[in-house]
Amino acid sequence: MTTIERYAAPKSLDEALGILQQGEVTILAGGTDLMPQTRAGRIAFKPTLMNIRDVAGLSGVVLDGDALRIGALTTITEVLDDPLVKEFVPVLAEACDHFASDQIRNAGTIGGNINNASPAGDTLVPLIVLDAEVELASKPNGSVTTRCMPLAEYFTGPGRTRRAAGELLTAVRIPLPKPGHVARFYKFGTRPALDISTISIGIAGVMRDGALSDTRVAFGAVAPTPVRAKQTEAALEGRRLDQSTIEAAANAARDEVNPIDDVRATAWYRKELIHNMTKRMLDHVAQA
Amino acid sequence: MNAAEKPVIVADSLIGQRIQKKDAPEKAAGKTRYIQDMVVPGMLHAKILRSARVHARILSIDTSAAKALPGVHVVITAADVPDQQPIGVARDHLPLKGERVRSLRDEIAAVAADSEEIAEAALRLIRVEYEDLPIVAGPEDAIKPGAPLIHPAPLDAEGRPKTLPPKTPVAFAGKADNVAMRFDYTHGDLAAAEAESDVVVEDTFQLHYVTHCCMGVSGVIAEFDASGNLLMYSNTQVPFLHKREFAEYLDIDPARVRIIQPPIGGGFGSKLDIYPFEVICIFLARAAKRPVKMVFTREEEFLASPTRQPVLLTLRSGCRKDGTLTFRQVHTLHDNGAYTSWGATTPFVMMQTFSSLYRVPACDYHTTVVYTNNPYAGSFRGYGNLQATFAIEQHMDMLAEKIGMDPLDFRLKNAQDAGEVTGQGMTFKSCGFKECLTTAAERSDYRRKHADNIANRNARGPVKRGIGIASMLHVGGGAKIYPSDGCGTILKLDDFANVTLITGASEIGQGSETVLSQLVCEELGLPISAVTVVNNDTAITPWDVGVHASRTTFIAGNSAIGAARMAKAKILAAAARKHDCDEASLDLRGGFVVKADSGEAVVELARLMRSLHFSDKAELVMTTFYYEPPSVHQDKGFKGDVSAAYAWATQVVEVEVDTDTGIVKMTKVTGTHDVGRVLNRLGLEGQIEGGVVMGQGYALTENLIVENGVTRNPNFRDYKLVTAPEIPEMDISFVESMDGEGPRGAKGVGEAPSICIAAAAANAIYNATGVRIFGLPFTPEAVYRALRGVTSKPHWQAWKPE
């Protein structure tokens, strides 16, 4: 049973941040994580439930200088269908295409996916390899301030982030990819729809003369948070993407992840998948 | 009517047409009112407190705080129902557990309150103290010497086993070991047959837990009237058996129990037994003197509704070099769970497949069903046949390979024909088995693909293609298990020639209302829209044994035809009298009495009905018929022609195996079913498509993970049903063997389509990869492990009692 004492549905960011500043607030966006988790007793509501769906200006994708800015309330469906996303960061659209079902995508938001901070959150791995940053707003002493942080540093554990209690995630910013940029995403679920990732893999970099540079590799569902795979990146960075580089990178990937056994898969199998699919993805990049 | 006005009605048949299910518009519009939607004035809401321990003694139960909660009307425990009687086939199961819990689903207390929320809050206030007992986590542990007993005999004050009168149910008397049931069947001379064999294979197969996942979860409303008569709104598939059994448990006259079935949101066998929640709901209603409604949550449905029977099965099969089968020997160990329900009796069906799917001179079958602390298994579409077919059809491929024979030729050589009487005494009056084999093989291009896939096994690329074949035999004309396997019909025509068909057969979504209406209309020359079906109230409908064993179209269909033919005879006789002609020259067509030869209308049927009714010798057309199939009970050795007809099918499954991930994609299923005769083509195709998908889930994705008595995935996130994009292309065709006893030649088909899929998928994976997998399900990780050779083969030292 819930102990919600107050329900708030602010219309502006200013108002929302004011409510947050008073403390003890649960933020509700699409509710597709929050509702099942509170019902299952995994998390408890704070006394104030603040629905942010009516806050103006938190939704939509825009070009903002040399970055793409995706508002926190943008739904997974909107990200999937957005022309700017398709043009500049199609890998994010691809991740959204493997996300849940239409019903969930229509309700679930990108801000919710990030703040739920699940190691299996499907937009997180592509966002990390795209060097995305989160934009956090707060109103500590009467005026709104904003700070940014690389998404790769945002997560501290399952369901935990570096967001302060008074902060609202307002947007995620993705620097526009350089020429020659390639990015791939792979999600392993046991079925094509409605499945939580057993593992996921994101690979990105700039392909020049048959080699990757600015290499980014990230894995989902193999650690308490989505993780960057520094050793796999190092095995690839600047090297000709030939069979021996690919095999070395796949081996590095298998060695550097440290997954667990759960109902979805054993750790051993997850490591095998990381190896085999990293290899397959790199083969595709090399052949493209 | 003058001659010029008399229309000529051409003969027209509904048989084989595509007829929309009568309940489809309501269901598609979301208007059907299931038990979940029902509100009975004054009703309370009930919840059950289940065990927090897998196996434990209950030291104390404190319900005082729950009773004190405002809005709570009744809280009961075993102590409040000293009259409770054990339920289930082995009478080993008391609905409320007072002294000991044997599985996590065990019911300890129940609450009836003003709302579900209050009932749930009350459950949280109940305190139970347990003393843990050692857990029997699997069937192999259950038969080890010195294994903890699941149902130990009660002790007297001195610690000696209590002396109880003979025939005391297991629930009170206990059991000296963990063996719940045994089945032993044999025909032929096994030793001689084995000696004649050129090739023998022996393997152990492991079959897992799955559960029905009905969209409509279990639910019941119980209500006593002022005279103490019990009315239940229930999802049961067996209302007449329930009526009798509830009367027994309550020690009242069965006449005082009435069961009404609201539309049922799926059964698949899950609603075939009596369950504790139903009895508990009755106890609550009795104590509260109010109607009480109890509906499961989805999680509860996973934890506390029955499972398919998990089985460990060792099969030895032999054949000669020329491809003749010589013998089969089977030992199975069935994990019963903590209590005995229908899952324990699946050997009835399993042994039929071993003894009679193919001609086999010697067959020796043994099952030991043992108690464990796991969830208990019930009946589930196919009733053991999926498990048996999984083993037998893999062995058919393996034997064929050993003797270098094409797997299709090997099957054709041993397949049954019409007219055969098997070792088990089954008589195949109609049998389209060989035609199923050749049709499915041709339509899927089985031979060519099978050979090509083997040739391509070592080609480059991670994805391998495979094709596999499997066939099945299942009862198709009822199954004589109870004293009667029959069904009654009352048929009534009103003044407008509309028909009310009152049948004992329940509709559980399978389309029985539609096919029964169709059979009646075919006799009476009326459109489907002329029939109203009444089939859900034991106070109105005549007796029927229940929806199981793929029997409804066959048994209830013959019953409906019987009643319709009587009505037709009565109508034609009356028409002949009134119109002064020979009744043999008349027929019913298009809503008219017509001249049979020319189709010329004699009188509109509605008019005739009115003239019969509103005359000085007022007469109504109302007939009754009871159909009992000409099948027999099995003898003590499980021999006898238990069904009036047998159904056959062959299914060919095509897969793509990704060897980097272990993902098996089912790309196509080609199924050929001997259904006797196609009645409603649309309904039949729907039944088969749904069944194939259920078989696909069993083969590839569904897995109720039970570890140490704990169900790890009681939700649809982690219990993976097949979703729409995974459903393979299907090519479904029919063999019409025109069964002599079947309604218009038809045989039962309800369970058939699920049965072969897992077996055919196993053969397809082997065809693709050269790796044979003996355990289900073929989840990506399981397949990947098998491909990498890191799975241990299921092994079991077949247990034979001294």
Ligand SMILES: Cc1cc2nc3c(=O)[nH]c(=O)nc-3n(C[C@H](O)[C@H](O)[C@H](O)COP(=O)(O)OP(=O)(O)OC[C@H]3O[C@@H](n4cnc5c(N)ncnc54)[C@H](O)[C@@H]3O)c2cc1C
């Ligand atoms: C059936 C089903 C299938 C699913 N499948 C997938 C899947 O395939 N892949 C996947 O990644 N996820 C999946 N999910 C999880 C979920 O849908 C996603 O994580 C979704 O993006 C969450 O967004 P939401 O808007 O619904 O978040 P909510 O549930 O509203 O919020 C989630 C969390 O984030 C916080 N929050 C929300 N917005 C903000 C903000 N702007 N600032 C600060 N905190 C905020 C909330 O307080 C809460 O703690 C599935 C869920 C369901 C129920």
